[in-house]
Amino acid sequence: MPQPLAGHLIRTGALRPTREPTPWDAPLPAPTPAASWGGAEHTAGFTRVAGPFSTTAAVALARTWSITRIGRREHAMNRLIRAIEASSSATCRPASPAEASEAVLAVRRTAWHAPVRTACLEESAAATFLLGSQRLSVVWCHGIAADPVRLHAWVQTVDGNLVAEPPSTRAYTPALTIGARHQHRL
Template identity: 85%
Template sequence: MPQPLAAHLIHTGALSPTREPASWDAPLSAPAPAASWGGAEHPAGLTRATGPVNAKAAVALATTWSITRVGRRKRAMNRLVRALQASSSATCRPASPAEASEAVLAVRRTAWHAPVRTACLEESAAATFLLATRRLSVVWCHGIAADPVRLHAWVQTVDGGPVAEPPSTRAYTPALTIGARHQHRL
């Protein structure tokens, strides 16, 4: 009698029972999926970054890096979420689209010079921390897109507009958002 998993796989057509061992079918060829946001729309390589390095953005990036690297690796995202929640709770007013864009772009410019991994997660968290130093809030988003499954993190203004993001960001559904507490405050 087949095991429950094997029986389920046979029932769904994922496995075919045979009496004799047989060779596997040749793999199907398919086009490679498009790269996620970090590789497709933010080219990597040795290029000269434009704009000044911002010292406060560097501190925000270093803070993000420290939060994710100090302690048990499997708890890194939990630590980052708690830090983002704490920084969001200390804000007084929503950042304007211009203020939010300035922060995101300052972090991105500065990240070109960082000797550590700096992808969307680090950039969006650092921009959120940078704005929080001025007691300004944005909504930090961590989302998912399907087919192929991709993750992305970004910031958006309190009224919902993604900040300094390409149109492809709209393909992501936010799974976690932090920082919408000023949404209806005047």
């Protein structure tokens, strides 16, 4: 079988780079973090949060699980996004940092007792639903960090403050935000 022309030219040395390599062509030396889909840096349901079980947080978690598990699996994220948008559109005022933090921590406390997977996606969506049931708004964020690729979902206040998240969350670039300030009438 004949070799492609470009492969032949490279192999024989007839094809050469058009310019000399520059210092910025080399990769920068940096420690490579372990691959993570949110569970390594943000332990979500792996860290027990002290406090009482919350029935309203359990309802919000049940809503999240039912949205993601009923129907075709490949449409689960789309269903969850539409539900978060609907919940955010019915809010009256922004949640204070204390209200938002209490909602996230209530979801985390309740998720500790759940027999199903609960990670950042489920926790952040459930916290958004919990606050939405009280007509309070937050910004739900789904973001990505590169090298290696890491995904994370979190909640922040309408002013952009992280809610019950470590500072390393700022390393994620939000790819999708729902409930941002420009989407609300204040």
